[in-house]
Amino acid sequence: MNALLEVKGLVKSYSGVHAVRGVSFSLQAGEILALIGPNGAGKSTCFNMLNGQIRPNAGSIRLNGEEMVGLPPRTVWRRGVGRTFQITATFSSMTVRENVQVALLSYHRRLWSVLGYAGAAHREEADDLLTLVGMDQQAERPCGELAYGDLKRLELAVALANQPRLLLMDEPTAGMAPKERVELMRLTAAIARKKDMGVLFTEHDMDVVFEHADAVMVLNRGELIARGSPQEVRRDPHVQAIYLGEGLLYDAKHREEAVQ
Numbered sequence: 001m002n003a004l005l006e007v008k009g010l011v012k013s014y015s016g017v018h019a020v021r022g023v024s025f026s027l028q029a030g031e032i033l034a035l036i037g038p039n040g041a042g043k044s045t046c047f048n049m050l051n052g053q054i055r056p057n058a059g060s061i062r063l064n065g066e067e068m069v070g071l072p073p074r075t076v077w078r079r080g081v082g083r084t085f086q087i088t089a090t091f092s093s094m095t096v097r098e099n100v101q102v103a104l105l106s107y108h109r110r111l112w113s114v115l116g117y118a119g120a121a122h123r124e125e126a127d128d129l130l131t132l133v134g135m136d137q138q139a140e141r142p143c144g145e146l147a148y149g150d151l152k153r154l155e156l157a158v159a160l161a162n163q164p165r166l167l168l169m170d171e172p173t174a175g176m177a178p179k180e181r182v183e184l185m186r187l188t189a190a191i192a193r194k195k196d197m198g199v200l201f202t203e204h205d206m207d208v209v210f211e212h213a214d215a216v217m218v219l220n221r222g223e224l225i226a227r228g229s230p231q232e233v234r235r236d237p238h239v240q241a242i243y244l245g246e247g248l249l250y251d252a253k254h255r256e257e258a259v260q
């Protein structure tokens, strides 16, 4: 089966700092892949190369066989790479629905005239996306009033406006309560499967990673040191050695033992 995303030999250095050194991996449509690693491992640099924000020094990024390296972020977005950020980026003075409409207007390349910018534009499509993320009942509310968990769901709807084939999620559950984390990741997984969309996410919460990822990759000092199922990666002695210092895998493992 051809991969949705095929990354080969990705390299990025900043005047002597080797942020990413020869990263290669593939991701299938519908797959949920986690990219984990200690602080400074190179996760953000990888993401920024994948969405065209940073140009790699070497390597190739193919989406459905098409080379993405060298394309500007907007073109990468148009070709089907969506992204959500750690800090939510919505317009707080607009309503929930308007935020999704703006994303749809941009996707459909419609110009937005100053007045009467068309409350009707893509309204049904916006409502469909809001229903998908469970926010349809809140369509009329100003974004500024939303609880954090709802903002994250709205952000997901906004990211889905360009019908991404691949969604990059930068620490999607940061700042959320544990129950909300589970709900957001469940929702993301259900949407990914329904739409056959690949998801690559970074995450510091190991419970989220082990519960929701189909596969996990571990980055350390710019190099991928492991890839496998959540169980394989958790048992990998090399990974444990890196993470034990931070207490991350240790915590997750102990919590698991505590509930058995």
Ligand SMILES: Nc1ncnc2c1ncn2[C@@H]1O[C@H](COP(=O)(O)OP(=O)(O)OP(=O)(O)O)[C@@H](O)[C@H]1O
Pocket (backbone or CB within 6 Å): 014, 017, 018, 019, 037, 038, 039, 040, 041, 042, 043, 044, 045, 046
């Ligand atoms: N613009 C830059 N200029 C110089 N060095 C950079 C730049 N961006 C990142 N780096 C360095 O590259 C390395 C990888 O950083 P990166 O932000 O990709 O790691 P990360 O895994 O995302 O970390 P975190 O989990 O803390 O966000 C670090 O040593 C960082 O200091």
